[in-house]
Amino acid sequence: MAGSKAVQKEVKEFMTGLKRRNPHEGEFHQAVQELVETVMPYYLDHDQFRKWRILERMTEPDRVVMFRVTWSDDTGTIRANKAWRVQFNNAIGPYKGGMRFHPSVTLSVLKFLGFEQCFKNALTGLPMGGAKGGSNFNPKGRSDLEIMRFCHSLMTELFRHIGESKDVPAGDIGVGAREIGYMFGQYKRLENNFVGVLTGKGLEYGGSLIRKEATGYGTVYFAQNMLNHIDDSVEGKDVVVSGSGNVATYAIEKVLHYGGKPLTASDSGGSIYDPDGIDEEKLEFIKQLKEVRRGRISEYAEKYSSAKYLEGKRPWGVKCDIALPCATQNELNADDAKELIDNGVRVVAEGANMPSTLEAVHHFLDAGVLFGPAKAANAGGVAVSGLEQSQNSLRISWDAEEVDGRLQNIMKDIHAKCVKYGEGDGKVNYVAGANIAGFEKVAAAMVAYGVV
Structure with missing residues (x-):
């Protein structure tokens, strides 16, 4: 050495x-x-x-494609946004990685995501290279027709750079089933070809069961594997979770399945802390609040008297055994890490992409915290995207039990690889x-x- x-x-x-x-x-x-x-x-x-x-x-990166997306809003005003596709590395398979629509999207953000994707995809054991793409378009507050026009315009350029054996984009922040549907419809029209060129599709036209749940479930599966390695489990543990999107809500759901006690959720406005725990009924309220009504997490504290709303704060000040950062990059800094360590955290598994700063990671490792980095703990989403590709290629559809079983095995295998290359001095x-x-x-x- x-x-x-x-x-x-x-x-x-x-x-x-x-x-x-x-x-x-x-x-x-x-x-x-x-x-x-x-x-x-x-x-x-x-x-x-x-x-x-x-x-x-x-x-x-192998290449970076940058282009303009021109579209018209509902008033007839012409709008223009920037978009990119960063095809980072296809050494082990076709490029694979999500598309992100958010005002914070820049080339730097997409390069970091594409770079991480190379190794995350490699860990799954599936033949997928690394890529990422997106636009500084903000879908929030836009009508369905505005989003459709934007997605169609974007795909009119993007279609020539992707393909089922070339580059297979997926969803990410700001890109859900609605956006994937609009993009896939335009791709199909332009190419006159029905192939699995996008993942995260609706079940009606080639999507996979468990895809929506996959990243959150996978994060908790990885945390469970880390604890099982030291003869422990998620059962009975207090868990803090950041975010309230798909990753966070399905991480909370899987924590409940394993007998843990989720205490928090958050959005850009602040966090809720429920010392009684977020049970199945409360979780369903969060899902309806965020997925259907697109409301604010503060409404949880208005509905449930057991909860407190921590305005403008992330949930890292709450005492816990396990922390699952599931919101966005760099949401957990060095001071947050110190506070979590002081409050007794034993396990951190990253559900979002690079949610911990470098300084925070160093603090966790120095303190002996079991720290599951995003490229391992966050790999469940792209793993099921890869399984969706396989189903599309085979022209079959697996049931939820089959997909979830494969996801559990992939996360277990990723854990084993981390142990193989990362074990030393009994840790x-x-x-x-x-x-x-x-x-x-x-x-x-x-x-x-x-x-x-």
Whole structure:
């Protein structure tokens, strides 16, 4: 193993070069730093990867497609947005990754997401490369017809860059079944071809059961695997969850299935804390509130007297055994991590993409917290997307039990890979394990191809 000083020097030099080549892309820098810190010793000890300069090549996307999306709103006003598709790496399969519609979408955000996707997809064991895309379009407050016109316009350009054996986008923040339906309809019209080019589709036209639940369920499956590894379980544990979208609500649902006690949920306005726990009835209220009425989480505290509304606050100040950040990137910082540690947290599993800052991750690891990084704990969603691709290719449809069973096995296998590459001195560093396992698979494929 390369010495720690040599590793630190290599990491510093590598990151200096990457930042110089990719200026003003903070999210992307963070994602690469997190991987390089743990992978560098492994990289330095494997001459075949150094010889072919795999790390340098791996941190540059294969291509970035940027285009304008022009559409008209309901008043007839012409609007224009930016959109991108970052096709990062297809060494182990067709590009795979979601499309995100949100004002915060930038090239830096999409590059970080696409980069993470490469290793997350590799961990699933399915033949999927890494990509990400999206637009700074905000669907909030827009009518169905406005969203349809935007999606049709976007697909009129995007269709030429994707395909069932080339690049298979999915949903992400701001892109649900409605948006996928509009995009798939336009793709089908333009190509005159019915193929599984998008995942997250409706069940009526090729979608998969358990897709909506997959990321949240997968996050809890991974937490359960981490606890099972030390002869423990989610049962009886107090759990704090951030967010109130699909990932958060289905993480809460699976915590209930395992006998845990979920205490919190949140949105951009603040958090609710219910010391009595969020039961099945209360969870159904949240689902209706957010999925149907698109209301604010503060309404939960108005309905249930047992709950408190923490305006403008995230739920990390609540005492807990398990924390599941399921909202968005960098929602949990170093101070939050310290507070969670002081309040007795034992397990953190990331349901969102890179929800913890680098400093927060270091605090958790130093404190001996079982920390499941997003590329492992968040992989359930893309795993079921991959299963949807398989069903489309085979022209079959598996039942919910079949898909969920496959998801559980995939998450168990991801955990085993993390243990294999991250175990030392009787403990498991899941960050190192996930990074090295994902890197090794993609790197080996790249070496096999030579210089391409």
